Each structure stands twice: as C-alpha cells, then as structure tokens.
Amino acid sequence: MDIDTRCSQMMEDLMKSPLERNLTGRPEDSMQMQEEIQTSKVLAAELCKAIRSGSVLDFVEALKETAVTDKKHVSSIVGQVSNAGNTVLHMAAYYGKVEILQLLATHVPQLITRRNNTGDTVLHIAARNWDESSIHIILSCYKRHFENKYLKKENNEEALWRMRNEHGNTPLHEAVVMAYGGPVExxxxxxxxxxxxxxxxxxxxxxxxxxxxxxxxxxxARLLLQAPFPNGERHRGSCPLHAENSGFPKDSALWSEGIQTSKFLASNPFWVRN
Structure with missing residues (x-):
C-alpha cells in the first residue's frame, strides 16, 4: 500500500463516527457534520505546521492527535479556522500542498464552499496562485459531491466558480488579475x-x-472574447475598449495583439458604455 492510499484509508477511518453518519458530501446526507464544521473554533497550531510541511502522513497524524487531545470528532477539528477565517483546505491551497488538498477535498468536501474572512473560497486561492493541479482537484471533487445542488441550473450564481469575495471577484477575476500577460491555462x-x-x-x-x-x-482577452452575451444584452460596467486605451509599451508582438483586440472591440456593437 503506497503512502497516499494509506493516508486516504486513515482519513476515511477518522471521519467515521459511532453513529456511522453518511459522509458523501451531499448536504442532505451530512447535516450534522455541516453543523459541527460551522461551529468549530480556532485552527490548531499543529495542523498549520503539518500543512506547511507538505507531508500527508504528518497531517493525518496531527489531525488524529488533535482530535484525541481536544476530545472532539475529526469533523469538528477540520472545520476549525485561522484568525483570517482560513480552513485547512484554504491553507493547503495557499501553500500549494496538492496531496493534502486532494485528501481534504475528497473526504471533507463540505470545506470546498467555505469562505474565509475576505470571502475567498479555496477556488479563489488556487486561481490566484495559478495552481492548475489544485484547481482540477477542487472542481472534480466539487462536481462529484455537489452536482445535484449547484449544477443543474445554468449560470447558477451559487455555483463555486461564480462565488464572489469581498471585492466582488469570482475565481476567474482573480486568475486574470494574477496572469500578468502570461499563459492562459x-x-x-x-x-x-x-x-x-x-x-x-x-x-x-x-x-x-x-x-x-x-x-x-x-x-x-482573446480567450474570453469567445463568450457570448446572454440574451443579446449589451456590455455593462467598465468598457473593455476604454480599458485597452490605458497605454502599453509599443513592443512589436504586444502592440500587434493590442491593435487586433482594439479593432475587434471597436467593431463589436455590444461594447457600449452605460
């Protein structure tokens, strides 16, 4: 048995309670666990240290020891937050500890939709870090566990990728802000x-x-320009054409891309300023 499989089995055993609650991640099957997570207190220092170390085994052992010391069920421990409101899942994403994030997103999917003090979900953090591996894991676990609740309705504002932080940013906003002219993945x-x-x-x-x-x-920009407007609506808010006019170095490749984008925007009837 490899270390990942061993840790996954350990985590599964830890999450089981004497009541044998259903921990599939679906809200209708885990209301008691949801309540425990919401009422949890400050995150234990030992867990923070274990996450930063990046060792899945160290994290599971720290989780077990903390549960024994605090005499609480593991569902209460994993629901604890830092002073900034970050859960263990937020922290795993922040430090780029993909193995720990995989373990938590799989066994405690309820944490995926939790927000910290600034309204960030774990997907906001992974998008801000441009962490492709973590984003794939988060989306996969989210869709597997919450599909019935969030994904049936198109453009559902409660869906993970549409959740907004205190700035009104979705994860896509955060990814774009941090791109700095880099790749589009x-x-x-x-x-x-x-x-x-x-x-x-x-x-x-x-x-x-x-x-x-x-x-x-x-x-x-060229990627996002492929998105159609819903119901033929006009553009609202700050106009992308005006944003383009903020000025940029006349580097040959970049200038060429900018001119092409400007021409497209200028000829597109949807780009109007309210």
Missing part, C-alpha cells in the same frame, strides 16, 4: 466551466475580460 479551465463568467462584474464594475485588456493580457 488557468483562465481557460475556469472559462470552460462557465463562459458567462467572462462578463460578470466585480464591485468596480469590471469583468474578467475588461481586466484582461486593462492588464494588456491579450492572450487571455
């Missing part, structure tokens, strides 16, 4: 889940598309 993953997210506005009235052009990331 992370934005592409999120875009494939929800094309309409390219036009959602944050509290400043800026969509991911507007931010991509404002940041002169024309590779991402």
């Amino acid at each position: 992370v934005a592409e993953i999120l875009f494939e889940e929800d094309e309409g997210g390219a036009h959602l506005e944050n509290k400043e009235g800026k969509s991911p598309l507007c931010l991509a052009i404002q940041n002169r990331n024309y590779k991402v």
Whole structure:
C-alpha cells in the first residue's frame, strides 16, 4: 500500500463516527457534520505546521492527535479556522500542498464552499496562485459531491466558480488579475466551466475580460472574447475598449495583439458604455 492510499484509508477511518453518519458530501446526507464544521473554533497550531510541511502522513497524524487531545470528532477539528477565517483546505491551497488538498477535498468536501474572512473560497486561492493541479482537484471533487445542488441550473450564481469575495471577484477575476500577460491555462479551465463568467462584474464594475485588456493580457482577452452575451444584452460596467486605451509599451508582438483586440472591440456593437 503506497503512502497516499494509506493516508486516504486513515482519513476515511477518522471521519467515521459511532453513529456511522453518511459522509458523501451531499448536504442532505451530512447535516450534522455541516453543523459541527460551522461551529468549530480556532485552527490548531499543529495542523498549520503539518500543512506547511507538505507531508500527508504528518497531517493525518496531527489531525488524529488533535482530535484525541481536544476530545472532539475529526469533523469538528477540520472545520476549525485561522484568525483570517482560513480552513485547512484554504491553507493547503495557499501553500500549494496538492496531496493534502486532494485528501481534504475528497473526504471533507463540505470545506470546498467555505469562505474565509475576505470571502475567498479555496477556488479563489488556487486561481490566484495559478495552481492548475489544485484547481482540477477542487472542481472534480466539487462536481462529484455537489452536482445535484449547484449544477443543474445554468449560470447558477451559487455555483463555486461564480462565488464572489469581498471585492466582488469570482475565481476567474482573480486568475486574470494574477496572469500578468502570461499563459492562459488557468483562465481557460475556469472559462470552460462557465463562459458567462467572462462578463460578470466585480464591485468596480469590471469583468474578467475588461481586466484582461486593462492588464494588456491579450492572450487571455482573446480567450474570453469567445463568450457570448446572454440574451443579446449589451456590455455593462467598465468598457473593455476604454480599458485597452490605458497605454502599453509599443513592443512589436504586444502592440500587434493590442491593435487586433482594439479593432475587434471597436467593431463589436455590444461594447457600449452605460
């Protein structure tokens, strides 16, 4: 038995209670666990240290020891948060500990939709870090455990990829802000889940598309330009064409991309300023 399989089995055993609650991750099957997670207190220092170490085995052992010391069920321990409101899942994403994130997202999927003090879900953090592996894991576990509740309705504002933080940013906003003219892979993953997210506005009235052009990331902009407007609506908020005019170095390749994007925007009747 390899270390990942061993740790997964250990985690599964730890999550079982004498009542043999159903921990499939579906809300209707785990209300008691949801209540325990919501009422949990400050995250134990030992767990923080174990997460930073990156060892899955160390984390599971620390989790077991903390549960014994605090005389609480493991579901209460994994629901504890730091002073910033971060769960163990938030922290695993922040430090890029993919193995620990995989373990938690699989066995405690209820944490996937938890927000910290600034409204970030774990997907916001993974998108901000441009962590493709973590994003794939989060989305896979989310869709497997919460499909019935969140994914039936198209453009559901409660879906994970549409959840907003205190700035009104979705995970796609965060990915675009952090792209810095780089590759499109992370934005592409999120875009494939929800094309309409390219036009959602944050509290400043800026969509991911507007931010991509404002940041002169024309590779991402061309990706997001593929998103159709719902019901033929006009663009709202800050106009991407105006964002493009913020100025950029006349480097040959970048200037060419910018000019091409500007021509497209200028000829597109949807780009109007309210």
